Amino acid sequence: MDEFILIFRHEDGGKLVSPEQMQIWMKQTMDWIGGIAAQNKFSVGNGLLFDDARVVKYNNVVTNGPFGDIKETIGGFIIVKAESIDEAVEFAKGSPVLQGDGNTVEVRKIAKSDGIH
Amino acid sequence: MQPPELIPHLFRAESRKITAVLCKSLGIEHMEVAEDITSETFLLALETWTYKGIPENPVAWLYAVAKNKARNQLRRNHLFAEKIAPQLKQSAQVTGEIEIDLSDKNITDSQLQMLFAICHSSIPAEGQIGLALRILCGFGIEEIANAFMTSKETINKRLSRAKENLRAHKVPIEFPLKTEINKRLDIVLTTLYLLYNEGYYSESRDTILREDLCLEAMRLTHLLIENEQTNQPAVNALLSLMCFHSSRFAARKNENGEIILYQDQDETLWNYELIQKGAFYLKQASQGEKISKYHLEAGIAYWHTIKAGTKEKWENILQLYNHLLQMEYSPVAALNRTFAFSKVKGKQEAITEAEKLKLTGNHYYYTLLGELYKDTDSSKARSNFQTAYSLAKTQTDKQTIKRKMEEL
Numbered sequence: 083m084d085e086f087i088l089i090f091r092h093e094d095g096g097k098l099v100s101p102e103q104m105q106i107w108m109k110q111t112m113d114w115i116g117g118i119a120a121q122n123k124f125s126v127g128n129g130l131l132f133d134d135a136r137v138v139k140y141n142n143v144v145t146n147g148p149f150g151d152i153k154e155t156i157g158g159f160i161i162v163k164a165e166s167i168d169e170a171v172e173f174a175k176g177s178p179v180l181q182g183d184g185n186t187v188e189v190r191k192i193a194k195s196d197g198i199h
Numbered sequence: 200m201q202p203p204e205l206i207p208h209l210f211r212a213e214s215r216k217i218t219a220v221l222c223k224s225l226g227i228e229h230m231e232v233a234e235d236i237t238s239e240t241f242l243l244a245l246e247t248w249t250y251k252g253i254p255e256n257p258v259a260w261l262y263a264v265a266k267n268k269a270r271n272q273l274r275r276n277h278l279f280a281e282k283i284a285p286q287l288k289q290s291a292q293v294t295g296e297i298e299i300d301l302s303d304k305n306i307t308d309s310q311l312q313m314l315f316a317i318c319h320s321s322i323p324a325e326g327q328i329g330l331a332l333r334i335l336c337g338f339g340i341e342e343i344a345n346a347f348m349t350s351k352e353t354i355n356k357r358l359s360r361a362k363e364n365l366r367a368h369k370v371p372i373e374f375p376l377k378t379e380i381n382k383r384l385d386i387v388l389t390t391l392y393l394l395y396n397e398g399y400y401s402e403s404r405d406t407i408l409r410e411d412l413c414l415e416a417m418r419l420t421h422l423l424i425e426n427e428q429t430n431q432p433a434v435n436a437l438l439s440l441m442c443f444h445s446s447r448f449a450a451r452k453n454e455n456g457e458i459i460l461y462q463d464q465d466e467t468l469w470n471y472e473l474i475q476k477g478a479f480y481l482k483q484a485s486q487g488e489k490i491s492k493y494h495l496e497a498g499i500a501y502w503h504t505i506k507a508g509t510k511e512k513w514e515n516i517l518q519l520y521n522h523l524l525q526m527e528y529s530p531v532a533a534l535n536r537t538f539a540f541s542k543v544k545g546k547q548e549a550i551t552e553a554e555k556l557k558l559t560g561n562h563y564y565y566t567l568l569g570e571l572y573k574d575t576d577s578s579k580a581r582s583n584f585q586t587a588y589s590l591a592k593t594q595t596d597k598q599t600i601k602r603k604m605e606e607l
Contacts, residue, residue: 109518113540116521120533121555124525 083163085125085192086170090157090177092185094132094150110178118162118173127160153184167191205253210241213258215337216306217265222334223309224269224299227316228366230334236272240265266299309372310335311422311429316372318387319365326361327390328397333358336415345403346412380428387423388437388493391416395441399448402593404456410448417441424480435484436493442477443500446470457595466506474504495523499535513542530558534567546571562590566600577607 095104118124132150139145149155157179164170167189174180174187214237221233240261254260317330325347332338332346344354375383398412420438423429450468451459481497498519502512520536533556541549550571558564565587572580581604588600 109514112518112521116517116524116536117540117552117555119521119524119528120536120552121557122528122533124528127525 087161087190088174089159089188090179091154092157092179093153114176123163125161129158211337219309219313223372227370236268262301269299312372316370318390319370321364321368322361328394329357330361391420432484432487433491433493435480436497439477439480440497440500442473446473492526495519517543534563562587
């Protein structure tokens with residue numbers, strides 16, 4: 083069994099919709115993750131805040147993003163256990179993030195710390 | 200009460216106090232000596248009281264005898280000079296005068312410290328539970344064997360191995376350091392949780408024994424709450440969970456010992472005093488920032504104390520299970536989560552969720568699938584119930600599944 087990270091990229095939902103809609107998305111996300119956890123395939127996960135975010139660039143140049151204003155912003159991640167990339171992709175397809183056109187879930191295999199990968 | 204009835208009653212209540220204090224005074228390596236002194240004390244009580252009548256203050260009599268026996272034992276024992284005496288020096292005012300302190304405060308302190316000592320990471324969970332029952336709850340070997348549905352020999356072996364471990368690791372009987380308390384408390388809570396479950400889910404037909412196990416787990420958890428340093432949110436959450444579960448004790452089994460499913464329970468048999476207590480401790484538990492699995496399980500148990508199946512109830516239960524499974528997976532939680540899911544989203548969607556679980560060795564899994572198919576596809580429901588029936592091990596479970604098939 084390998085581990086895969088599912089990286090969510092989307093705009094700051096809080097700026098787009100009502101708190102009630104956010105609440106619904108939150109529940110959908112929890113139901114989705116709960117479904118993965120119920121299969122004993124969930125490792126860890128968290129959301130990333132759009133406030134207090136910076137990018138540090140070459141020569142220590144610090145910028146304020148952009149965060150949340152573009153669909154490419156990373157909004158969170160979860161790490162799942164899966165037999166293959168295909169199984170991990172099937173998990174990703176259930177993510178409520180994908181209800182927004184232009185949003186994406188990037189699926190990447192986690193390197194094992196076994197000195198080979 | 201006459202001696203034959205009075206002694207078992209006193210034994211349970213007083214032997215654990217005497218043993219804990221003696222263990223504390225003699226050190227973990229002399230646990231067996233402590234147990235022996237306690238047994239001898241009660242044996243003498245049985246012999247003496249039967250002929251001479253019960254003394255005016257039986258507890259004081261027991262304590263005085265136990266103290267004397269401990270003192271004699273220490274004087275006689277050649278180990279005393281070499282090993283025990285240096286440890287006892289602080290408490291002994293004059294060499295040779297050993298004070299065994301059986302005050303309420305020292306009893307409580309010794310029990311708490313023994314609880315931490317017994318819940319040592321070097322001992323497997325079943326050994327910890329066994330020792331807790333023996334030393335902290337005053338259970339006899341036969342009672343422990345009954346509770347675990349195994350032989351006295353197995354329990355004896357288990358206990359002596361656990362004691363051997365404690366000796367080998369030179370586990371001190373003391374309150375853990377402030378910096379270590381949370382880590383140590385985690386293990387203690389796991390043991391108490393398992394001790395409670397042992398009583399609540401035991402297949403043993405002995406209802407009184409099962410209830411006793413639950414009560415003892417609650418008493419020990421309460422001991423932690425009474426102490427300022429261990430009165431932490433997770434401890435309160437655990438006690439809350441135990442109260443909520445115990446509130447259904449009378450309602451969840453019929454006179455033949457068969458499980459009555461939650462939806463079929465007579466809620467007038469629920470103990471509302473315990474439900475209130477559970478709510479109180481859950482409120483106490485809501486302080487602090489860390490959410491433990493006991494918080495989530497207590498939350499789930501809280502919603503189950505409301506019989507009506509409202510949308511709000513099942514949505515809350517589903518979210519709590521979602522959270523719990525992320526923290527710690529277990530097949531039971533996965534199945535219960537799917538049941539809650541069906542209540543919120545409907546059976547059709549729940550079938551898709553359920554089939555992903557693939558818990559193919561588990562009869563509850565097929566029972567759940569049978570339930571979900573019941574209204575739409577009775578042949579699929581039947582075949583799932585049949586698989587469940589063939590996987591079920593106990594007569595009670597088989598009976599429950601059979602009834603479901605008949606209802607199709």
